[in-house]
Amino acid sequence: MTAFLNWLARLRHSFAPAPRIGDGDWQAMLAASALFECLSAQERALLRELTSRFLARKTFSAAGGHELTEQQCLAIATLACLPVLHLGFDWLAGWREVIVYPGEFRVKREHHDERSGVVTEGEDDLIGEAWERGPLILSWTDVATDLEHPFDGFNVVAHEIAHKLDMLDGAMNGVPRLPAHITRRDWIAAMQPAYDALLRAVERGRDTLIDPYAAESVEEYFAVVSELHFSDPTMLHGAAPAVSALLERFYGPPDSPGNTSV
Template identity: 70%
Template sequence: MIGVRWLARLRDAWRPPDRIADADWARLLASSRLFDRLDATQRGHLRELSERFLARKRFSAAGGHVLEDAHCLAIAALAALPVLNLGFEALAGWREVIVYPGEFRVRRTHHDEESGVVTEGDEALIGEAWERGPLIVSWADIATDLEHPFDGFNVVVHEIAHKLDMLDGAADGMPPLPATIARREWIHTMQRAYDALAAAVDRGEETAVDPYAAESADEFFAVVSELHFSDPATLATAMPGVAGLLRRYYG
């Protein structure tokens, strides 16, 4: 016998999402110059994806944050931006968005393989994405991203890049690729740029790309994804191969 909950989820999945009110959509577009780069067709598609995001994802507040409808709409639109050409299916596999008022702290456990010592400590974050788990973000940083859309940072785009990366399992800096991009080309281009950045950071050089990108391959992909949407000129100058690859991936 098919369970009642399963039937309810199936019904919700097929139910058309609610339409975003014209006034609410207009306020969002006017709130940030980030959306100025989209033409009318792209804006229409972004609105459709945002409606589906709002219908399929469950929002909750944490840390005393007061979650407003406008916050949910902004997060939905920013999350939909990277999948404008990839399709809504790229956001599958998870349902929850947790919003903090600002940075939040998580407890980390680190195991040193050489010494065998295990240490614990708190880490302050502004965003986090779990495989098949929630998207967790700081509203204060999202508001800053909307106010200053071209400064090279966008926490929602960063975390959605992690979600895309994890669609095929472990976060390794390589999401499932469209047929137009060969796996070998992606690995060669990204690895060469990552190695060059890591070497520059190790030498203590000032880099155009946030040195946090040198932490790991998955953080590199997330950081350059931020730049693709928020400061593409800097990315094109610093890493032209990566910039070209992301234009083909994201559009």
């Protein structure tokens, strides 16, 4: 009976009307970062609707002694909805929780070497993490920095939401669930050669425009270039023009000071 009541409560919550974001709060949110300046009035209205639904459907909690405020929740929700502005809210399905730390957080890792079979344990300091069907975990310090400096090549929320999109089809492999106008062949034809070129450059010790961390795996490459799509699209276009064009088709035009498409 308890399980049924919990299920019924979740069902009612899923159909509850999204809370309205007050005009003052929304205008303050948009004014908090130049990231939103290039959005059209229609896109801002749609982003507000998506953000309201995010606040209604997701739960927020603080960790590591962080004091979470309503304004911080609004900021994170807005940033999380920006990547799905042209995709739709259902692309954020499959998970419910956002956990916010004050800054970097430490996690334990197990690494399995496929060649030797050896498993080693260690700890990593992270600013963001996305679990399959689990929480989105963020450092508030880094979220706030991304809002203050939106075009410096970093956007931790966009990076982690890219991972969430990658998980939607059940396999975290650098190929997210795709909209009807993009085929899997289109995706791989643009992404794979660019990833392979970055990997070769990193292995040879060459300097790269794209963060070498993107060479860790195809899924990290997708997350890093997604981050760049929102935070430094000009650099991404110069470094990987085919990837830049593909992400414009996937996410929509980047919102940067030089963008005049809206």
